[in-house]
Amino acid sequence: MAQNPQATAAVPDLSVRLGPLRLKNPVMTASGTFGYGEEFADFLDLGCLGAVVVKGISLLPRPGNPPPRIVETPAGMINAIGLENVGVEVFLASRLPGLRERGVPVIVNIFGNTVEEYAELASRLDGAAGIEALEINISCPNVKQGGMIFGTDPAMAAKVVEAVRLSTGLPLITKLTPNVTRIGEIARAVVDAGSDILSCINTVAAMAVDIFSRRPKLANVMGGLSGPAIRPVALRCTYEVVRSVNVPVIGIGGITGAADALEFLLVGARAVQVGTANFINPATAVEILEGIERFLQVQGLAGIEEFIGTLDTGCLFPFAEESCEWIDLKQP
Amino acid sequence: MGKMQEDARIIRNEEVARMTWLMRLHSPGIAARARPGQFGMVRVREGIDPLLRRPLSFHRIHSGKGEIELLYRVAGKGTWWLSRCQPDSLVNITGPLGNGFTMPDNPSAAIALVAGGIGIAPLFELMVRISESRSKIKAEKMHLFYGARSADELLPAAVFESTDVSVHWSTDDGSFGFSGYVTELLEEWTARAGFRPTELFACGPLAMQHNVARWALARDIPVQLSLESLMACGIGACLGCALPAVHPGGSSAEHYVHVCKDGPIFSAGSIQWRKIRKQQLPSPIFPCD
Structure with missing residues (x-):
């Protein structure tokens, strides 16, 4: 199996730097798929993870959407949970302390329905001990703008990030939605507004119906698709975002194994988040970590930095200029 | 553990x-x-x-x-x-x-169980355990009301022989036992026999469980329902298996419980039956699927 037996001796360095954020490894769990961490403690050692991104938090508790909230689709699932959460006060009082004791860096995902809500949430979390960074979910409707999704408009997305930036000194990650025409534009706007890091993608807008009852399968009618079905879309988005901005990017979307995670790192993501796969195998994140380590050993690489962003998009015959021209001729 | x-x-x-x-x-x-x-x-x-x-x-x-x-x-x-x-x-x-059934406090309680179709699945182990706990005392047999759409969907009577239960059978099409729904049999038989259970357990299709809940609530009989839902994780992370529930603070505010973590065993009074949507009901399998 090992191509280079000498190289397997050393333990590869998995640590990564994402702007102001330093992580012992690039594998995190995605918001909304890992609860508040505690739910998974029986299945894996939380302390092994690069970070845990907790379920999205709002200022006030939210009951969530009426059921059915999920439906399985080919190699994926659609959810319309409705951002059910305990609210920031309960989170700080009874969820965060337990998770901190597990020795894992905590990233708090936040969302609101107005710019002011985002800002207030950020300032409440700013003072709390044991939070490494905030991840801003901008895939929410702006109630003051007729319910338009913040993350689909560069100006509106930037306003949220600006307001959060003014409210906290914590590293800021902005989580991008793929449901836009030019994701790079949104990426540039939120980086200009002060986002230190970007993560992509959130779920893909989707729908499922039942031909017998002639009803939508979700009470909310539409929802967000996740799972392996979206991985190629997520990979393309990550690649585009990496090329559009000069800040670190976290790749998310349908990662179920080490090879999937490495795809995102290859196109330039500096870390990944594991989402839906946590539901199917609660130990996925740790297995991915072990898989990445083995891959680096087999490849004879000293650390993950030697692999990140090394995608080779050059011509097939790099030493023959004629071949490159031949390929160029095919371009319009 | x-x-x-x-x-x-x-x-x-x-x-x-x-x-x-x-x-x-x-x-x-x-x-x-x-x-x-x-x-x-x-x-x-x-x-x-x-x-x-x-x-x-x-x-x-x-x-x-x-x-x-x-x-x-x-x-x-x-x-x-x-x-x-x-x-x-x-x-x-x-x-x-999930939480599992709460075993009856009183070993000589008058126990009835209602199973609709595959709903017999979780009730069987419960019956075995209750039978074991009652093996040394003299108590009236448990009553199992067990219905399915048709006779061929019922488990054979022999499987119940090892338990301390008398089975009352029903089929929707009348091919075996009482002809009609199992909840109708429950109502009819208990009225005829003058039997009032002090503990009730049920599992089956949602509509059946709703009828059991209504029957029990009207008679003030405590009932433990084993409910089901589509679910992704089973451990309280995805929050996909929500059911509308009565707010614990007693307010009318919207509130949901999660079948995987708060259940799957619920008391009849904790669920907001009126708020359950039609989509919660299963759909037939596509013939080519």
């Missing part, structure tokens, strides 16, 4: 009634931990389609032998794949999950 993930070896997997399969598994970790009314999340197949595990309640728990039994109805893609699994192959299970 907490939850765990285990590769269980299939000992037996066979059709025991129409579309109803019994799978016996060597799963020592989960067998040692499981209680009646809890469930496991079963990965029916490697790969990504079907993607999600299937929640299946424990039909029997043989902790001494390190074995469990799952009784399941082939109702879609996931359970169809499960029915294709051969003895000696492995299926990955996470569990035990």
Whole structure:
């Protein structure tokens, strides 16, 4: 199996730097798929993870959407949970302390329905001990703008990030939605507004119906698709975002194994988040970590930095200029 | 002991009634931990389609032998794949999950159970445990009201012989026992016999459970319902298996419980039955699926 037996001796360095954020490894769990961490403690050692991104938090508790909230689709699932959460006060009082004791860096995902809500949430979390960074979910409707999704408009997305930036000194990650025409534009706007890091993608807008009852399968009618079905879309988005901005990017979307995670790192993501796969195998994140380590050993690489962003998009015959021209001729 | 993930070896997997399969598994970790009314999340197949595990309640728990039994109805893609699994192959299970039944405090209680179709699955282990706890006292037999759409979907009477239960059968089409719904049989028989259970347990289709809940609430009989839902994780992370529930503070505010973590066993009064939507009901399987 090992191509280079000498190289397997050393333990590869998995640590990564994402702007102001330093992580012992690039594998995190995605918001909304890992609860508040505690739910998974029986299945894996939380302390092994690069970070845990907790379920999205709002200022006030939210009951969530009426059921059915999920439906399985080919190699994926659609959810319309409705951002059910305990609210920031309960989170700080009874969820965060337990998770901190597990020795894992905590990233708090936040969302609101107005710019002011985002800002207030950020300032409440700013003072709390044991939070490494905030991840801003901008895939929410702006109630003051007729319910338009913040993350689909560069100006509106930037306003949220600006307001959060003014409210906290914590590293800021902005989580991008793929449901836009030019994701790079949104990426540039939120980086200009002060986002230190970007993560992509959130779920893909989707729908499922039942031909017998002639009803939508979700009470909310539409929802967000996740799972392996979206991985190629997520990979393309990550690649585009990496090329559009000069800040670190976290790749998310349908990662179920080490090879999937490495795809995102290859196109330039500096870390990944594991989402839906946590539901199917609660130990996925740790297995991915072990898989990445083995891959680096087999490849004879000293650390993950030697692999990140090394995608080779050059011509097939790099030493023959004629071949490159031949390929160029095919371009319009 | 907490939850765990285990590769269980299939000992037996066979059709025991129409579309109803019994799978016996060597799963020592989960067998040692499981209680009646809890469930496991079963990965029916490697790969990504079907993607999600299937929640299946424990039909029997043989902790001494390190074995469990799952009784399941082939109702879609996931359970169809499960029915294709051969003895000696492995299926990955996470569990035990959920709260499980609360055993009756009073061993000589007058106990009735209502099972609709595959709803017999979690009730069986409960009946066995109650029978064991009552073996040394003199109590009236438990009454099981057991219905299905048709006779061929019922488990054979012989399987109940080892338990301290008298079975009252019903079929929707009248092919065996009482002709009609099992809840109609419950109502009719208890009225005729003058039997008033002090503890009631039920599992079956949502509409049946709703009728049991109404019947019990009207008579002030405590009832434990084993409810089901589509679910992705089974451990309270995805929040996909929500059911509308009565707000614990007594307010009229919107409130949901989660079948995997708060259940699957619920009291009749805790669910907001009126708010359950039509989509919650299962749909027929597409003939070509």
